[in-house]
Amino acid sequence: MEASLTGRMLHVKGKLGSAHKSFRKIPVGIRIDGSSVVLKAEGTRKRDLAILNTARSIVRNLCEGVGVGYTIKLKVVYAHFPITIKQDGAMILVENFQGERSARKAKIVGGTKVVSKGEDVIVTGHVLTDVSQTAANLEQGTKVKNKDHRVFLDGVYVYEKKKGE
Structure with a gap:
């Protein structure tokens, strides 16, 4: 270094x-x-x-x-409507969130890489602020609105943070 x-x-x-x-x-x-x-x-x-x-x-x-880099893993959680995660350039598209027609969008910050593997979304990169902001954008992009968030638990949630890619 x-x-x-x-x-x-x-x-x-x-x-x-x-x-x-x-x-x-x-x-x-x-x-x-x-x-x-x-x-x-x-x-x-x-x-x-x-x-x-x-x-x-x-x-x-x-x-x-x-x-060594940084890795944050997120889990896709849904009760009824299956959520799909896709990447479109510098945006993450969250499709079929609670049956919504239009996809919710979250911004990818910096040179962060986002990989969706089934129920998991893996965010990796070498700048901690960019990796954590991308994960936060994805988590906040799936916030439940106009419903009781204690009952409607659908969303994308961080479950593991670690050093190393």
């Missing part, structure tokens, strides 16, 4: 691809020292240390993502 810094933009390259993150609005000092990324808090208050730990998590997620 190799990292480079251009201004306040951190670029990370690994075996799965490359990712970048802007630290323009995050108040931490960032520099690359040899083979490591060095972060320094701007102050000594509790808030500054909390921001430093957030930036550390962001850098760790970028490095793990380009190294």
Whole structure:
């Protein structure tokens, strides 16, 4: 894995691809020292240390993502009308949701890959924010409206999150 810094933009390259993150609005000092990324808090208050730990998590997620990747598995649940999941370019189509004629749509964010295998939908990628936002878009796209959500449990739900593709 190799990292480079251009201004306040951190670029990370690994075996799965490359990712970048802007630290323009995050108040931490960032520099690359040899083979490591060095972060320094701007102050000594509790808030500054909390921001430093957030930036550390962001850098760790970028490095793990380009190294091993991320996978989120979702389960398709229905009681009566069988739901089908299809991919159309940068959109996921949820067809026959509660017998609706038009398909519900969810956006695929970034370079995330979506595979539908029977009752499971597998979302994989090397940028954690893109993978989790795609899974959230799919989950929110199948939200039950104008009915009691405790009774009508149809939808697509996350059941497993893991590192590695």
